[in-house]
Amino acid sequence: METGTKAINFLEKGLYWLLGGLFLFAGILKVRDPGQFAVDISNYQLLPWQAGVATALYVPWVEILAGFSLIANWNRPGALRLLLLLMLIFLHALFAVWLRGLNIECGCFGRELSTSNYAILFARDLLIFAGLGWLFQREWKHRIALELSSGASRSQDTSARDRGTP
Amino acid sequence: MSRKPAVQAIVILLLALFPALITAFWGPNRPNWDRDQLAEGEIRLTDALKTPNAIWIDARTKAEYDQEHVPGAALLNEDQWNSLLLAFASQWQPDQVIIVYCDSLQCDSSHQVAKRLQKELGAEKEKVLVLKGGWRSWKQAQKP
Numbered sequence: 001m002e003t004g005t006k007a008i009n010f011l012e013k014g015l016y017w018l019l020g021g022l023f024l025f026a027g028i029l030k031v032r033d034p035g036q037f038a039v040d041i042s043n044y045q046l047l048p049w050q051a052g053v054a055t056a057l058y059v060p061w062v063e064i065l066a067g068f069s070l071i072a073n074w075n076r077p078g079a080l081r082l083l084l085l086l087m088l089i090f091l092h093a094l095f096a097v098w099l100r101g102l103n104i105e106c107g108c109f110g111r112e113l114s115t116s117n118y119a120i121l122f123a124r125d126l127l128i129f130a131g132l133g134w135l136f137q138r139e140w141k142h143r144i145a146l147e148l149s150s151g152a153s154r155s156q157d158t159s160a161r162d163r164g165t166p
Numbered sequence: 167m168s169r170k171p172a173v174q175a176i177v178i179l180l181l182a183l184f185p186a187l188i189t190a191f192w193g194p195n196r197p198n199w200d201r202d203q204l205a206e207g208e209i210r211l212t213d214a215l216k217t218p219n220a221i222w223i224d225a226r227t228k229a230e231y232d233q234e235h236v237p238g239a240a241l242l243n244e245d246q247w248n249s250l251l252l253a254f255a256s257q258w259q260p261d262q263v264i265i266v267y268c269d270s271l272q273c274d275s276s277h278q279v280a281k282r283l284q285k286e287l288g289a290e291k292e293k294v295l296v297l298k299g300g301w302r303s304w305k306q307a308q309k310p
Contacts, residue, residue: 031185031189032195033195034189034193034195034196034197035195035196035197035198036195036274037197038197039197039274040274043273043274049201050199053197053198053199056197057186057187057189057190057193057196057197058182058183058186061182061183061185061186061189062178062179062182064182065178065181065182066178069174069178075169075174075175075177075178076174077171077174078169078171078172078173078174078175078176078177078178079174079175079178080171081171081172081175082175082178082179
């Protein structure tokens, strides 16, 4: 295997671990105090209170399970898609409050690592999104290549059967 | 054979439901579904107005305080905590009830200020209360 390919594979594995750990950590921080997270969500003024409460109770567990999936390579493609979708929603919410000039705590990593500097928050979330996006396109390419190769081997089997050769 | 990504995502979403439901019913810090219900250490405006010998604290920003505030309220926010706390401590008597407010129902700074007052000023927990609904509830009550 070429050194370049090895390095990229190593980077890919490291990024799965890093991003998985990040979501696991963020989820655990929020799970410890869902009441506070509900207030943080409500500060965005995008959801009614009850919907915010449901989100505060549910989303951190999705983050924890999806983060664990990335690390443990269990249902990884599904977890990757879920986290990409979550990041899209987070970015949208953050951009919405930034535009409206609201001065709120992000709540992204609970209150321990909280900041309301939108430029930093937006840049951080974009970076995470880009990392997930890169992993997604690698996984996508790999999936297509696998499907093509399994399709090719199937057609070889069929033509061998047609010719009557083993 | 590996499952399709959509199925995998659904499996994760379904699995996340169980701990979420457990937290919703039995979690120690579970949020309150009824927003109008008072949380621990909160007081409604009607009761706050009836409290004798109360001292009011505005936990919003200085700009917001300068624009308008509850008459007689002292400014004490986390941005200028050290300097403002000294000024507040000089006018506060330990037997007074402190009522802290921030902007609205959704802001949290009043709760943070109340916690710090208990911790740093040694104020009794029962004597530091947060105004439910904050400044907006005050403004709402002033409307004819």
